[in-house]
Amino acid sequence: MQTVRKTHRKGSRNTQNIKRFKQTEQKMTLFEMFERFMAIKQTEGLAKPTILGYYEHFHYLNDYLGGDVPNKEVTVDLFRNYIGYMLNDQGLKPTTVNVCIRTNRAFLRYCYQEGWIEIPIHEKFKPIKTPEDEIQAFTPAEIKALLNI
Numbered sequence: 001m002q003t004v005r006k007t008h009r010k011g012s013r014n015t016q017n018i019k020r021f022k023q024t025e026q027k028m029t030l031f032e033m034f035e036r037f038m039a040i041k042q043t044e045g046l047a048k049p050t051i052l053g054y055y056e057h058f059h060y061l062n063d064y065l066g067g068d069v070p071n072k073e074v075t076v077d078l079f080r081n082y083i084g085y086m087l088n089d090q091g092l093k094p095t096t097v098n099v100c101i102r103t104n105r106a107f108l109r110y111c112y113q114e115g116w117i118e119i120p121i122h123e124k125f126k127p128i129k130t131p132e133d134e135i136q137a138f139t140p141a142e143i144k145a146l147l148n149i
Helices: 030-043 048-065 076-089 094-114 140-147
Strands: none
Touching: 030 048, 030 094, 048 076, 048 094, 076 094
């Protein structure tokens, strides 16, 4: 009878427990973080509409905040309130808000990875659930009408 040998790995692939060693820079503002983020994004070769989208969504956030904010005041509650503002006060549809949420999350993820903010805010809020559109199939009579035109 054969015995099966188990291999023992020397390293672990679990990346969730990686400790962060970068220190948070003390006196940085949201605008400074965004400008540094955009400088990196522009060197990544993103399409022009994508870059313009980042600036547009940051402009909406700036309108909500009414000015610059120090990095110590960038919190989960600030972004959750901003999402409520877009949905309730501005009357934007959830799909529109989700586009803005995704760009903000990318920005916040980068800020956290660079050590500019201490808390992983991007993990605390997610895109809003939206109802799925039902796609109606054509009936055989509708297909015949389309082909006979």
